[in-house]
Amino acid sequence: MKRINIKSHMKQLFIKQGIIDHLPTYKEFTKDMKLVDQIKMYYDVDVNNFTGDPWAIMGEITEDFPKWLNEFNVEFEEYLREGDYIAKDYKS
Numbered sequence: 001m002k003r004i005n006i007k008s009h010m011k012q013l014f015i016k017q018g019i020i021d022h023l024p025t026y027k028e029f030t031k032d033m034k035l036v037d038q039i040k041m042y043y044d045v046d047v048n049n050f051t052g053d054p055w056a057i058m059g060e061i062t063e064d065f066p067k068w069l070n071e072f073n074v075e076f077e078e079y080l081r082e083g084d085y086i087a088k089d090y091k092s
Contacts, residue, residue, distance in 0.1 A: 023087040026077045042076050
């Protein structure tokens with residue numbers, strides 16, 4: 001079953017209706033956003049009720065943090081663009 005992003009559909013409708021005329025850039029959107037909040041948003045995780053193995057995730061992150069962070073930023077920007085959280089025509 002395909003997952004539907006209601007926020008994305010609402011933003012598209014608001015843009016078409018002229019209610020929203022400007023979506024922020026990636027830098028504007030993430031300017032004051034903590035990394036943990038970006039991770040929660042990207043993975044759609046409720047940290048308090050997470051049933052996976054957080055140590056496995058931490059191991060992956062700490063293995064090569066700079067490389068992981070660069071890859072995460074690219075993937076998170078793409079996620080935001082596809083979800084209509086940020087402008088599609090601007091590349092950071």
